[in-house]
Amino acid sequence: MKITSLQNFIDQMLKTVENRRQLSSKYLVNKEVDFDALQQLIAVYHGIEQIPNQNGWKLLTLSEGESSRVNVDYETEELKKDIWFFEKGENQFIKHLSELHSAYWQEVNDGIEFLDSIKFRNFITDRDGTINNYCGRYSTSVQSAYNAIFVSRFTTLIKNKPIILTSAPLQNSGIIDISVNPQDLFIYAGSKGREFRAADGAIISYPIEKEKQEMLDTLNARLSELTKQKEYKDFKRIGSGLQFKFGQTTMARQDIQQSIESERSESFLQEVESLVQKIDPDGRYFRIEDTGLDIEIILTIDRNGSAKDFDKGDGILFINEQQNLGIEKGPNLICGDTASDIAMVKASVQQSKETYTIFVTKDEELKRQVRQACSNTFFVSEPDILLSILNKKTLS
Ligand SMILES: [Mg+2]
Numbered sequence: 001m002k003i004t005s006l007q008n009f010i011d012q013m014l015k016t017v018e019n020r021r022q023l024s025s026k027y028l029v030n031k032e033v034d035f036d037a038l039q040q041l042i043a044v045y046h047g048i049e050q051i052p053n054q055n056g057w058k059l060l061t062l063s064e065g066e067s068s069r070v071n072v073d074y075e076t077e078e079l080k081k082d083i084w085f086f087e088k089g090e091n092q093f094i095k096h097l098s099e100l101h102s103a104y105w106q107e108v109n110d111g112i113e114f115l116d117s118i119k120f121r122n123f124i125t126d127r128d129g130t131i132n133n134y135c136g137r138y139s140t141s142v143q144s145a146y147n148a149i150f151v152s153r154f155t156t157l158i159k160n161k162p163i164i165l166t167s168a169p170l171q172n173s174g175i176i177d178i179s180v181n182p183q184d185l186f187i188y189a190g191s192k193g194r195e196f197r198a199a200d201g202a203i204i205s206y207p208i209e210k211e212k213q214e215m216l217d218t219l220n221a222r223l224s225e226l227t228k229q230k231e232y233k234d235f236k237r238i239g240s241g242l243q244f245k246f247g248q249t250t251m252a253r254q255d256i257q258q259s260i261e262s263e264r265s266e267s268f269l270q271e272v273e274s275l276v277q278k279i280d281p282d283g284r285y286f287r288i289e290d291t292g293l294d295i296e297i298i299l300t301i302d303r304n305g306s307a308k309d310f311d312k313g314d315g316i317l318f319i320n321e322q323q324n325l326g327i328e329k330g331p332n333l334i335c336g337d338t339a340s341d342i343a344m345v346k347a348s349v350q351q352s353k354e355t356y357t358i359f360v361t362k363d364e365e366l367k368r369q370v371r372q373a374c375s376n377t378f379f380v381s382e383p384d385i386l387l388s389i390l391n392k393k394t395l396s
Pocket residue numbers: 126127128129130336337338
């Protein structure tokens with residue numbers, strides 16, 4: 001297998017979705033290893049290894065033939081872990097994880113104690129950086145099979161269907177397309193919960209008024225035009241690129257590799273801001289959130305007579321309403337890794353005192369904010385440690 005272009009690489013990674021689905025679902029039934037699927041993963045891993053290197057980056061060609069430095073750490077590491085898991089067995093794999101992270105056993109054991117014998121009604125979690133290692137490029141951030149096995153086992157302890165909620169889109173290069181958990185174990189929610197796939201497979205979306213949708217369509221059309229211009233083309237190819245979500249649009253202005261000169265990135269931000277300003281001079285329809293990497297343009301919703309942007313807390317309340325999850329009854333376990341996930345914690349705490357939260361972070365300021373939002377908190381340093389807690393809790 002020869003991988004020469006970024007498109008080749010993306011195609012090969014997406015092919016691992018089906019292999020990983022087979023691997024995880026067979027293993028979950030009776031610990032059977034699907035060796036054909038495993039061979040496919042090994043072939044993709046070797047294919048990636050053979051891509052030429054430059055100072056730790058991989059060199060791949062883009063559509064116009066020029067070469068670009070690409071970071072493939074997430075894809076390589078997760079393939080390595082999957083291969084390790086199925087070749088050497090689960091116990092060896094856990095030993096391997098504990099060698100990768102020095103605080104592993106301490107955090108795993110404390111986490112199991114934190115969960116105690118609570119019978120959770122709901123388990124609601126963010127994906128990237130929380131139960132999945134972080135990948136800078138959404139299109140190739142395929143869930144690994146070991147990850148699916150660990151997190152799927154935990155669903156047996158939860159009364160309702162657990163929810164995996166992300167700010168990325170739901171479908172069309174969304175969370176559904178890169179998840180490999182066995183069918184129907186989770187409710188998947190995209191666009192911060194503005195759209196979700198229910199337990200019965202139905203796709204349900206938060207209603208957007210016609211007028212607002214038209215504004216968003218206009219904005220999206222203008223952004224498409226803008227990024228066709230020669231000087232702005234690159235912004236579609238880096239990091240998050242240009243993503244049309246439900247009720248929200250994401251436009252990259254930088255990526256983790258800092259591929260764009262900072263001056264160029266800043267002036268593109270100004271360009272996008274003035275475009276939004278032209279379409280929505282009174283700021284009635286859109287809020288802009290600049291993460292430094294991505295410009296998030298979010299359609300506002302009306303709550304108690306004033307316009308606010310839709311956050312993940314609004315998302316879980318919407319799903320609660322639609323699916324009768326009984327968040328107001330609790331107990332609820334909420335997991336996240338960034339400040340935007342605190343909205344879920346707050347929404348749950350407002351509904352039920354029986355809210356517990358685990359955050360994946362080493363950031364002391366974020367920890368302080370989480371503690372302020374909820375009295376039952378626990379922190380871990382890595383997604384793999386949270387996964388291990390959920391796994392071990394189920395098996396113990
Ligand atoms: Mg996250």
